[in-house]
Amino acid sequence: MKVKVISILEDNYMYLVIEEQSKQAIAVDPAVPHRLLEIVKREGLSLTAILTTHHHWDHARGNEALLKEVPGLKVYGGDDRIGGLTDKVTNSQELKFNSINVRCLFTPCHTSGHMCYFVWEDECTDAPAVFTGDTLFIGGCGRFLEGTAEQMYHNLTQVLGSLPQDTKVFCGHEYTIKNLKFAMLVEPENEKVKEMLSWARARDDDDKPTVPSTLIEEFEYNPFLRLSEEGVQKFTGKTDPVEVLRALRKEKDKFKKVFVALTLHLINFRRCPPLHVCCF
Ligand SMILES: [Zn+2]
Structure with missing residues (x-):
């Protein structure tokens, strides 16, 4: 089983899961459909299905165009708001595409119909993969737009955290550096965060993706999976893990606002009078 990582839009990822023997492929969140079809054609693949993690446009907007171009294509997802949805899936439902198996993992919170997909191949020694959309990122987790800290806690610890530890994590966005900068603030003494941040910066310099990571690595540096650690508490x-998660997410949202405000300030700097109160 091969996973092709395709960077799209500003910082999104779409993926192709390829069964190498049959050249059949499944796409995950193919939001730039013509780019996906070019790759499918160039590599001699046949596209059989789309797995959609959630209905946001930067994940689902390619579905309808692909349905028009590829006869018989199936579009799976867990939310009626997903464009072009042909097959609605539920928690723990398993799908089979020749030797490729998919287990749908319902992870509501970022959106109320969010699904992650755990994928493995029969009689293959490769580690399994999980496509986490905007639920789990490398070094972070998604915003709680339509759900609660209780739900995200369940998603991260029971649903995703209990998968085999060598599972490769393919997330929906390249947010790794921003996430690890926040992780540094949370756990300044964590050597793994420092190591991972300098690795992610080197990848960025080379214009290379930081996906995939593995679950075992995430437990070492991702503060949202380290809720019982003394530093995070x-x-x-x-101390209560759900409360730790709720507070951590709130801090991350603030951190994000400061980051955006500083960026806007730098952009507007020339137009601002020096040290004008509006900027600080
Ligand atoms: Zn989203």
Whole structure:
């Protein structure tokens, strides 16, 4: 089983899961359909299905165009708002595409119909893969747009956290550097965060993706999977894991706002009077 990582839009990923023997392929969140079809054609693949993690346009907007271009294509997802949905899936449902198996994992919170997909191949020694959309990122997790900290806690610890530890994590966005900068703030003493951040910066310099990571690695540096760690509890001032997660997400949202405000300030700097109060 081969997973092709395709960078699209500003910082999104779409993926092709390829069964190498039959050259059949499944796409995950193919939001730039013509680019996907070019690759499918160039590599002599046949596209049989789309797995959609959630209905946001930067994940699902390619479905309808692909349905028009590829006869018989199936579009799977867990939310009626997903464009072009042909087959709605439920938690733990398993799909089979020749030797490739997919287990649908319902992970509501970022959106109320979010699905992750756990994928493995029969009689293959390759590690399995999980496509986590906007639920779990490398070094971070998705915003709680339509759900609660309780739901995200369940998603991260029970649903994703209990998968085999060597599972490769393919997420929906390249947010790794931003996430690890926040992780540094949470756990400044964590050597793994430092190592991972300098590795991610080197990848960025070479214009290379940081996906995939593995679950076992995520547990070492991703603060959203380290809710029982002393440093993370100290940072949030909480001890109950759900409360730690809730507080951590709130801090991350603030961190993001500061990051955006600083960026806007730099853009507008020339137009601002020096040290004008609006900028700080
Ligand atoms: Zn999203």
